[in-house]
Structure formats: C-alpha cells, structure tokens
Amino acid sequence: MLAIDKTGQDYLYQQVIDLILELIESGTLLPGDRLPSLRKLSARVGVSVPTVKQAYLELERQGRVEARPQSGYFVHARKQIRLTGANCESCIPQTVECRSIVERMYDGIHQTGVVPFGIANPCMARPAAKALHRTMKRVMSRAEDRSLGYAPTQGEPSLRRHIALRILDRGFQMDPDDIIITSGGQEALSLCLQAVAKPGDVIAVESPTYHGLLELIESLGMLALEIETCPTGGVVLASLNQAIEDHDIKVCMFSSVVNNPLGSATNNSHRKALVELLESRDIVLIEDDVYGELVFDGQVNTPAQSFSKKGLVLTCSSFSKTAAPGYRIGWVLPGNFKQKVHRLKRCMSCSSGLLQQLTLAEFLASGDYDRHLRALLPVLRCNAQRMAAVIEREFPEGTLCSEPQGGSVLWIQMPGTVDSELVFSKALCKGISLAPGSVFSPGDRYRHFIRLSYGHPWSDKTEAAISSLAFIVKEAL
Numbered sequence: 001m002l003a004i005d006k007t008g009q010d011y012l013y014q015q016v017i018d019l020i021l022e023l024i025e026s027g028t029l030l031p032g033d034r035l036p037s038l039r040k041l042s043a044r045v046g047v048s049v050p051t052v053k054q055a056y057l058e059l060e061r062q063g064r065v066e067a068r069p070q071s072g073y074f075v076h077a078r079k080q081i082r083l084t085g086a087n088c089e090s091c092i093p094q095t096v097e098c099r100s101i102v103e104r105m106y107d108g109i110h111q112t113g114v115v116p117f118g119i120a121n122p123c124m125a126r127p128a129a130k131a132l133h134r135t136m137k138r139v140m141s142r143a144e145d146r147s148l149g150y151a152p153t154q155g156e157p158s159l160r161r162h163i164a165l166r167i168l169d170r171g172f173q174m175d176p177d178d179i180i181i182t183s184g185g186q187e188a189l190s191l192c193l194q195a196v197a198k199p200g201d202v203i204a205v206e207s208p209t210y211h212g213l214l215e216l217i218e219s220l221g222m223l224a225l226e227i228e229t230c231p232t233g234g235v236v237l238a239s240l241n242q243a244i245e246d247h248d249i250k251v252c253m254f255s256s257v258v259n260n261p262l263g264s265a266t267n268n269s270h271r272k273a274l275v276e277l278l279e280s281r282d283i284v285l286i287e288d289d290v291y292g293e294l295v296f297d298g299q300v301n302t303p304a305q306s307f308s309k310k311g312l313v314l315t316c317s318s319f320s321k322t323a324a325p326g327y328r329i330g331w332v333l334p335g336n337f338k339q340k341v342h343r344l345k346r347c348m349s350c351s352s353g354l355l356q357q358l359t360l361a362e363f364l365a366s367g368d369y370d371r372h373l374r375a376l377l378p379v380l381r382c383n384a385q386r387m388a389a390v391i392e393r394e395f396p397e398g399t400l401c402s403e404p405q406g407g408s409v410l411w412i413q414m415p416g417t418v419d420s421e422l423v424f425s426k427a428l429c430k431g432i433s434l435a436p437g438s439v440f441s442p443g444d445r446y447r448h449f450i451r452l453s454y455g456h457p458w459s460d461k462t463e464a465a466i467s468s469l470a471f472i473v474k475e476a477l
C-alpha cells in the first residue's frame with residue numbers, strides 16, 4: 001500500500017525511501033526487479049518527480065538499488081546482515097575489571113581531528129548550537145544574580161516542570177516534585193545504584209550493555225550478571241526469569257527503550273511485562289532512558305516506571321543525547337527511593353549547574369527543543385542507513401551489522417577471529433576512533449565486535465574513514 005503522510009514530520013523523500021525499503025523487506029520487490037519509474041511513482045504517491053529522484057539517488061548511495069542507463073532503477077542483491085542474540089545461559093555473576101582500553105577509548109575520542117566513530121553523540125549529527133547559544137544569551141542578559149548561584153539540590157523547578165510535561169507527552173504523569181536533576185545520566189545511574197545496592201550485590205545487565213554501567217558496577221564493588229538480549233527487542237524475559245531462579249539478583253540495570261550498543265528498541269508491552277516480572281520478585285529496576293526520545297519509528301514509548309505498582313523502578317535520563325552533552329544535565333525519577341537519592345545527590349555534588357538548567361528550561365519552553373528533535377531524527381536515521389550500506393559494501397564477507405531502531409550507533413560483528421582491540425589501535429593511528437566490543441561485556445564475549453557511531457554530520461570523510469576501517473579489518477583476518 002503506497003501512502004505518504006504530507007502532514008507528518010518526516011521528509012517526503014525519506015518517506016519514499018522507507019516505502020521502497022518496505023517493499024523490498026516484505027519481498028514484494030525482489031533483487032533484480034525494476035523500481036516503478038520516477039513519473040509513475042510520483043503520480044501514484046502524490047509527490048514531485050524530483051522528490052522521487054532524490055529518494056532513488058539516496059537508495060543508490062546506500063547500495064540498495066542500482067541505476068542502469070536507459071533502463072531505470074533495479075533492486076540490488078543484499079546480504080543478510082542481521083545479528084542474533086548472544087546465549088548467556090552459562091553466565092555467572094562476576095567482578096568487572098576496569099580495563100585500560102576504556103581509558104584509551106576516551107583519550108582517542110578527544111584527539112584533535114579524530115573521526116568520532118567512538119562516541120555515542122546523537123545530537124552532534126545536527127547540533128542545536130545556535131539555538132542553544134541564543135537561549136543561554138537570553139538567560140544571561142537577564143543578569144539575575146541568582147543564575148550565578150547554587151541551584152537547589154533537587155534542581156531548578158522550571159526545568160523539572162518541563163521534564164514532567166515531556167514525560168506526560170510519553171503517557172506518564174509525574175509530579176515535578178518527584179524529579180531530581182543530576183549532572184548527566186551517568187551521575188543519575190550512579191546515585192540510583194548506590195541508593196539501592198551495596199558491594200557484593202548481583203546486578204543484572206543486558207548483553208551487550210553500555211560500558212558506563214559496567215564501570216559503575218566495578219567501582220562500587222558489585223557483581224555483574226549478563227542476561228540474553230535480543231538484537232531487535234530487548235532483554236529476553238524467559239532468560240531473565242531463569243537467571244532470577246538461578247541467582248540472587250538484587251537489581252537490574254537495563255536500557256529500557258533503546259539499547260547501547262545494539263540500537264534495539266523495546267515496546268510498551270515488553271517493558272510492562274518486564275516490570276511485572278521484576279516486581280513480583282521484589283527486584284529493583286534502574287532503567288536507563290537516555291535514548292528515550294530518539295526512537296526512529298516515532299511510536300510513543302512510556303518509561304518503564306509508569307508500569308510500576310510497588311515503586312521499585314528508578315528512571316534515569318539526560319539531555320546529553322538529545323541536546324548538549326557538555327551541559328551535563330540529567331535527571332532521576334527515583335520511585336520509592338527519593339529521600340536516599342536526594343541525600344546522595346547533596347553529598348556527592350550538592351547540585352548541578354544552574355545556568356545550564358535555566359537555559360534548558362527556556363529551550364524546552366520556547367518549542368526550540370521539539371523543533372530540534374524533529375529535524376535531528378531523520379538525519380540520524382539516514383546516517384544509520386548510509387553507514388550500514390557502506391559497511392555492507394566495504395567490509396569483508398561474513399560481517400554482520402545491527403539495524404538500529406533508535407540512538408546513534410551500529411553494532412558490528414566482524415568475521416572470523418578479528419580482534420577489535422587490535423582494530424581499535426590501528427584505526428586510532430589513522431585518526432579514526434571506535435569502541436571495541438570488549439568494553440560492552442564483563443566477560444570477553446564481544447572481542448570480535450566493534451561499535452561505530454553515526455552521530456556526526458555525514459561527509460565524504462565519513463565514507464573514506466569507513467573504507468579505511470574495512471581495510472584494517474581485512475588485514476586483521
């Protein structure tokens with residue numbers, strides 16, 4: 001069924017791309033089939049011929065179709081690049097060793113001129129610098145003495161109110177007084193974990209999981225237990241259930257909406273079932289929701305906390321992925337643990353930057369934040385498709401790659417026994433940063449994976465860097 005939504009937020013040419021991809025994925029259009037002519041499709045879906053042309057050119061760039069002189073566009077044969085989930089049946093709780101590779105990864109990211117594949121920085125694909133600077137100037141021009149002072153420990157009330165309004169848009173009513181502002185998502189996660197667990201406790205994590213969670217678990221002397229996670233749909237609940245039977249899990253720390261590095265998204269019914277399972281066993285869930293507003297299909301996803309009946313879910317998020325990582329502003333919805341988290345926030349860092357909080361409150365109030373997100377999401381989705389296409393074209397046979405449903409990273413399984421830490425070192429020498437797979441698991445199960453970020457403006461330099469990487473991987477085979 002060919003339908004374009006002209007009132008929607010997505011660019012028309014992107015909708016044409018999606019429509020053709022849907023026909024290919026569903027098997028309606030097979031490799032070698034001719035695409036409808038530009039005129040025919042333009043008339044059928046009611047968009048201009050140049051818009052269809054733009055979509056076909058982009059599909060050609062992505063390697064999904066090929067142009068044949070005088071004949072039109074044809075569906076290209078595509079390799080199967082989907083990943084399968086890792087089996088964690090034999091996983092046991094284990095200490096996490098803070099590996100020097102994480103430090104080297106962070107050092108690499110900040111080298112001047114480096115290609116930034118190593119850092120998950122979605123908003124930098126289309127930075128909101130001008131709008132944010134304008135807003136901050138406005139805040140500063142009011143020259144209130146107050147803006148130089150300490151923010152309340154719990155955070156600036158106007159920002160908490162706007163965060164509550166955004167959560168309401170996602171279908172969950174929060175009292176602004178039940179929100180605590182933090183210095184980024186990482187502090188939010190750290191405060192929550194300290195509030196609900198102690199050294200030696202078993203913390204269940206997705207497999208693979210964000211390395212920042214593992215570093216927290218390590219630094220607090222806790223044990224990590226990996227749970228099988230589906231590359232297209234979140235933690236496998238049957239595996240989680242079994243792990244609960246087998247081990248004394250105190251807390252689960254899951255990326256509730258979009259997993260980093262998989263880029264997989266979960267739906268509301270999955271999160272509801274997850275919360276029901278955990279609360280039936282009195283297990284706490286710390287949900288990492290930093291990518292909650294960066295899901296590509298535009299479906300409303302409600303924080304897992306909205307499904308909680310016992311108050312055992314704590315939600316952490318931030319503006320780092322959507323607006324400005326350097327502002328270091330995040331927040332916690334602490335559930336039953338408000339007093340503990342509030343106290344920890346006061347003794348760890350007193351409060352978070354007031355000027356940044358006032359700026360973000362005004363950015364949200366003016367509608368600029370919404371406008372920015374509407375423009376950012378199609379760029380991210382397009383970058384994901386472009387990067388996957390170049391990888392498919394340039395990387396060696398046997399490479400598998402995720403199909404992200406949100407966020408800003410691709411998760412790539414390299415063929416054979418290619419060592420991601422070797423690839424990482426060689427790439428950095430050539431000015432390309434990346435995240436080696438070994439940092440996403442407490443065990444060593446992802447050593448032949450790499451994570452590449454597409455959260456930066458696309459350019460010829462990007463494509464050239466992926467080609468260089470492909471060369472390094474082929475050499476390492």
Ligand SMILES: Cc1ncc(COP(=O)(O)O)c(C=O)c1O
Nearest residue numbers: 184185186210260288290318320
């Ligand atoms: C899944 C996930 N959680 C938390 C964070 C930390 O967020 P922040 O930069 O707001 O501290 C990141 C940053 O990379 C992340 O990817």
